[in-house]
Amino acid sequence: MPTFSDLLKDHCEQKPDVVAVYLLHSGQPDFPLSYRQLIQGSAGYARTYAGQGIRPGEVIVLILQHGVDLLYAYFGAVLHGAIPAIMPFLTEKLLPERYRADLASLVSVTQPSAIVTYPDFEPEVRAALKPGDSVRSVIISNQVETPCEPDFLVLGGLKRKPEDIALLQHSSGTTGLQKGVALSHQAVFNQLESYRLALHMREDDIFVSWLPLYHDMGLIACYLMPILLGYPLVLISPFDWVRAPYRLLQAVSRYKGTLSWLPNFAYNFCAQKIRDRDLEGVNLSSWRAISNCSEPMRWESHQAFYERFRTFGLRYETLTTCYAMAENVFAVTQGGVDGRVVVDEVDRDSLQIDRLARPPVSGKATIKMLSAGRPIRNVAVRAVDGHGKDVPERHIGEIALKSDCMLTEYYHRPDSTKKAFLDGWYLTGDFGYLAEGEVYVTGRKKDLIIVGGKNIYPQDLEQLAMDVPGVHPGRVVAFGVFNETTGTEDVVMVAEVDEEEADERQRIADQIRHVVTRGSAVTLRYVHIVGKHWLVKTSSGKTARSANREKFLAEMQKTGQVF
Amino acid sequence: MSDDIIAPLEDYIKTQIIKQPKRALKPDESLISSGLIDSFNLVDLALFVEDTFGVRIDDSELNAQTFDTLDQLAALIQARRS
Numbered sequence: 001m002p003t004f005s006d007l008l009k010d011h012c013e014q015k016p017d018v019v020a021v022y023l024l025h026s027g028q029p030d031f032p033l034s035y036r037q038l039i040q041g042s043a044g045y046a047r048t049y050a051g052q053g054i055r056p057g058e059v060i061v062l063i064l065q066h067g068v069d070l071l072y073a074y075f076g077a078v079l080h081g082a083i084p085a086i087m088p089f090l091t092e093k094l095l096p097e098r099y100r101a102d103l104a105s106l107v108s109v110t111q112p113s114a115i116v117t118y119p120d121f122e123p124e125v126r127a128a129l130k131p132g133d134s135v136r137s138v139i140i141s142n143q144v145e146t147p148c149e150p151d152f153l154v155l156g157g158l159k160r161k162p163e164d165i166a167l168l169q170h171s172s173g174t175t176g177l178q179k180g181v182a183l184s185h186q187a188v189f190n191q192l193e194s195y196r197l198a199l200h201m202r203e204d205d206i207f208v209s210w211l212p213l214y215h216d217m218g219l220i221a222c223y224l225m226p227i228l229l230g231y232p233l234v235l236i237s238p239f240d241w242v243r244a245p246y247r248l249l250q251a252v253s254r255y256k257g258t259l260s261w262l263p264n265f266a267y268n269f270c271a272q273k274i275r276d277r278d279l280e281g282v283n284l285s286s287w288r289a290i291s292n293c294s295e296p297m298r299w300e301s302h303q304a305f306y307e308r309f310r311t312f313g314l315r316y317e318t319l320t321t322c323y324a325m326a327e328n329v330f331a332v333t334q335g336g337v338d339g340r341v342v343v344d345e346v347d348r349d350s351l352q353i354d355r356l357a358r359p360p361v362s363g364k365a366t367i368k369m370l371s372a373g374r375p376i377r378n379v380a381v382r383a384v385d386g387h388g389k390d391v392p393e394r395h396i397g398e399i400a401l402k403s404d405c406m407l408t409e410y411y412h413r414p415d416s417t418k419k420a421f422l423d424g425w426y427l428t429g430d431f432g433y434l435a436e437g438e439v440y441v442t443g444r445k446k447d448l449i450i451v452g453g454k455n456i457y458p459q460d461l462e463q464l465a466m467d468v469p470g471v472h473p474g475r476v477v478a479f480g481v482f483n484e485t486t487g488t489e490d491v492v493m494v495a496e497v498d499e500e501e502a503d504e505r506q507r508i509a510d511q512i513r514h515v516v517t518r519g520s521a522v523t524l525r526y527v528h529i530v531g532k533h534w535l536v537k538t539s540s541g542k543t544a545r546s547a548n549r550e551k552f553l554a555e556m557q558k559t560g561q562v563f
Numbered sequence: 564m565s566d567d568i569i570a571p572l573e574d575y576i577k578t579q580i581i582k583q584p585k586r587a588l589k590p591d592e593s594l595i596s597s598g599l600i601d602s603f604n605l606v607d608l609a610l611f612v613e614d615t616f617g618v619r620i621d622d623s624e625l626n627a628q629t630f631d632t633l634d635q636l637a638a639l640i641q642a643r644r645s
Contacts, residue, residue, distance in 0.1 A: 026623050092627050093598040242602045243609075244622035273606045452603070486603075510586075517598030525582070 003185040004078045004166055005157030007228045008042075011035040012150070020226075021233045023068060024251060026240040031068070038071060038227075043150035045076020046157070049114065051145070052137040056081025056156035058113040059168060059411075061106065063121060065089050066237040069141045070213065073116045075227075078166070081156030085110065085168035085180060086214040089121075095518040096124060103128040106177040107135060109412050110168065114139055162186035168411055169216050169326045173520060175457035180411035181216075181326040191329035191405035192225055194378040198334040199259065199289060201231070206286075208234040208257035210241035210248055217294045217453065220330035221261045245270045246278035249309070256286040261322070263294045263453025267301040268487035271308040285313035289337055292370070293322040294453035296441065299343055299368040301487045316340070323372035323441055327426060329405045332381060333439045335373020342371035342438050351442065355396040357433050371438040379403040383434050388422045391433075398445055399432045400425040447545045449480035452488050456480075456522055458545060461493065464519040470508045471495050475535055479549040483525075490525035494552055496534055505529040528552060568616065568637040575611050576633075580604045590634040595627040612636075618643040 011020070016036035023031040033041075054060060060077045062084055064070040070086070077084035087106060090099045103125065106112075111134035117125050119140050129135050152158055160166075166188055168180040207226040211218030218238075226233040234255045236247050248270070251257060292302065302319045310316075320336030335341045348365040350358040360366045375381045382390055383397030391397035402425050410416040420426055429446035432439060449456040458478040465476045475496035480489030495512060499505055509527040516524055536547040573588050580600055594600045600608065605625040613619050618640050620629075630636040 091602075092596050093601075239602075240622065243605055243625040245606065269603070273610065275610070506586075514597070521598070523598060523601045 001162040001186055001189065003157065003160045003162060003164075004188075004224075004228060005081070005155065005160065007230075008035075008039055008075065008079065009150075009152050009158065011230055012039045015230070018230075019232055021071065021235055022255065023066075023071075024234065024236045024240070024247070025067070026237065026244065026247070033068065033071070037147070038075060039079075039150055040147035041068065041072035042075035042079050043155075044145040044147045045072050045116075046080040046150070046155060047145040047148060048139060048143075049076060049080040049082060050156075052114060052139060054080065054082055054114050054137065056160065057083065057164065059083045059085055059110055061110070061112045061115045062086045063089060063103075063115060063117040063125065064141065066212075066235070066239065069116075069118075072144075072147075073141070074213075079150060079155050079157040081158075081160050082113075083165050083168055083182075085112070085170065086219070087170070087177070088172060088212065088214045090124065091521050093517055093523075094521040098519045100124065100128040102174055102177050104130070105174055106170070106180075107133055109178045110180055111412065113137065116141065118142075160185065162189070163408075165408055165411075167219075169219060170214070171326070171455040172214075173455075173457050173460040174463075175460055176455060179413060179416055182408045182411040183326075183329055184408050187329050187405040187408070188220070188224065188228075190378055190403070191220070191331065192229060194376045194405070195221075195225070195331045195334070196229065198331065198376040199337055201229070202258075205258045206232045206234065206255055207259050208236070208248065208252050208255065209260060210236040210238050211261065212238045215294070215453065216326035216330055217261050217263070217324065220326075221291070221293075221324075244278075246274045249274065249279060249282050249284060249312070252284055252287050253282040253312075258286055258288045259291075260287065260289075261291045261293050263488070264292055264297050264301050265295065265452045265486055265488035267292065267305040268485065271301075271304040272485075274308070279312055283313045284309060284318075285315070287314065287318045289320045290318055291320045291322040291334065291336075293324050293331075295450040295488055296443075296482070297321050297370045297372065298487055299370050300484070302341075302370065321370055321372050323439060325428060327407045327420070327428075328379065328401060328403055329407075331376050332379050332399075332401055332403075332428075333373040333375050335371045335438070337373075341373070342436075344369040344371060344435060344438070344440060351396075357394040357396070357435060357440065369440045369442070372432075372441055373439065374437050375401075375439065378405060381434070381439055382425065383432060384422075384425075384427075388425070394433050394435050396431050396433050396442055399428045399430045399439070399441065401428060402426065447479075449478070449489055449491055451480070451491060451522065456491065456520070461491070461516050461520055461522060461524075464516050465493060465495055465512045468495075468508060468511045468515055470497050470499055470504075471512065472497070472532075476512075477535060477545055477548045479545050479552075481525075481549070481553065491522055492526045492528065492549075492552060493524050494528045494530055494535065494548060496530055496532055498532065500531070528555075568640050569633050571615055572612075572633055572636060575615075576600065576608070579611075580607065588633060590637075591632050593627070593631050594633070594636075595631050612640060616640050616644065 114137040209222030346357040432441040461478040
């Protein structure tokens with residue numbers, strides 16, 4: 001069983017001049033990076049880490065944007081034998097103070113030895129650090145050793161063992177940053193080997209991605225998989241894609257891309273916001289699998305995407321599905337590669353009320369459920385009840401899984417690690433059902449909002465809103481409501497206030513929006529201000545998010561507002 | 564800055580982007596850096612400007628450095644029209 005560094009060494013020796021990554025940036029020529037360049041650049045970083053006294057097995061946090069520095073810093077940590085963890089960069093929406101607090105909380109749990117960032121950002125990073133904390137070195141990207149020949153005999157990465165932790169993967173927000181998923185080399189390779197087979201990977205496969213690398217779908221499927229397994233990767237900046245989604249399609253056409261992964265909203269986004277003039281000459285016939293992954297998958301989103309781009313060579317068979325999570329390294333299931341994605345049309349009321357996927361009843365509303373596919377070969381999936389017992393086929397239960405590619409632990413969080421497993425099965429917190437070997441994901445048990453594939457913990461948003469004057473501490477609730485147009489969830493917040501005057505309530509609502517956006521980079525779609533005793537509490541006094549969500553939706557329906 | 568540019572922009576942002584038709588938007592109020600306009604809405608805004616004013620905003624210009632307020636966006640549109 002190899003480690004990441006063994007594979008990098010092999011590529012460097014066997015195909016040094018082959019392009020590993022094409023880096024795409026708006027307004028700049030495409031930048032091809034060969035394996036030799038990638039490894040030499042990374043070796044420069046590895047030498048810097050060594051010079052700074054960073055030891056193999058220690059964590060290095062990378063705060064860098066899409067670009068060559070991020071790639072070098074990442075694989076430099078790998079070659080050095082350290083554990084890289086990417087932290088999202090500060091966006092203009094987020095308050096620097098909030099970012100600092102998040103970084104400080106990441107540091108306190110993860111205990112990194114070094115942080116790598118740009119010269120301009122160094123003051124922000126230093127402001128988050130305290131005397132005596134774990135960070136011994138802030139490494140500035142323009143003060144790193146120049147690219148050099150790697151000395152594989154000396155590099156710490158070649159001395160790592162397969163069971164050692166290879167990387168940490170965090171989700172966003174205060175809660176997410178305190179819960180790093182630690183993955184071993186072995187777990188990552190078990191996943192890649194199994195997932196490679198599920199995708200029927202071919203020699204001519206070319207990955208095209210705009211996904212950020214701090215996200216598991218971007219990091220594993222669209223970064224480590226192609227680079228470690230030796231497939232070319234075309235990497236578009238997420239910042240550019242969101243402003244010009246046509247760049248993805250142009251890149252697929254130009255590089256004859258075959259594989260991509262997208263969160264559901266991206267299908268709607270591309271279908272609605274790309275104009276024909278930006279698709280002149282675009283040919284998508286090389287695209288063989290686009291996996292819809294990381295938020296609830298919608299049949300309607302696939303249809304809209306297909307209808308919009310079929311005349312540009314897109315094949316229906318290209319639209320595939322995947323259910324994945326960082327705790328399993330990445331994929332749990334894959335659908336649509338061995339044949340079209342299975343669509344299970346079921347009675348809506350049975351699914352939502354009886355928690356049972358029944359065949360359609362004539363004259364009643366139905367839902368077309370997209371199958372997430374079958375478990376990949378090294379993963380076993382069950383649907384279980386609250387006691388961990390299997391529920392019958394087509395009954396909704398919590399999805400539980402077991403594999404040889406599970407996380408080692410939530411880093412430095414034995415409490416969370418223990419809670420996540422029941423008799424050796426990882427409890428995903430997702431609801432779903434099994435039918436004829438296919439897995440269908442229907443919702444979530446855990447209170448988590450997913451916007452554009454990004455996990456958002458409602459408690460982070462609620463905590464921020466409670467600081468707004470006029471809002472009762474403990475009397476706010478945040479939840480997600482699916483938006484058919486955008487194909488993802490909108491974030492709604494309900495807050496109880498004593499104030500009854502309308503203008504003043506509007507002012508409080510504005511203030512909540514402002515505070516939440518600047519404190520979390522999450523935009524609230526709707527802030528609902530209510531009077532005392534509106535919120536539904538559980539018997540233990542905790543806020544029941546799903547009950548409040550139902551109450552909110554019922555109230556909106558009554559007043560004629562569509563949600 | 565002329566109202567014939569600001570008024571339709573303001574109306575579009577209030578009704579289509581932030582979905583609060585009654586909210587007042589000041590001409591010098593920060594739109595992007597305040598988070599009022601999400602990055603996902605910037606492409607919508609660019610398409611609206613193109614359709615309404617016949618002016619193209621390049622995707623590299625969709626950031627708070629190029630325009631952050633109604634006044635600044637209107638000035639950009641006016642400069643390109645003339």
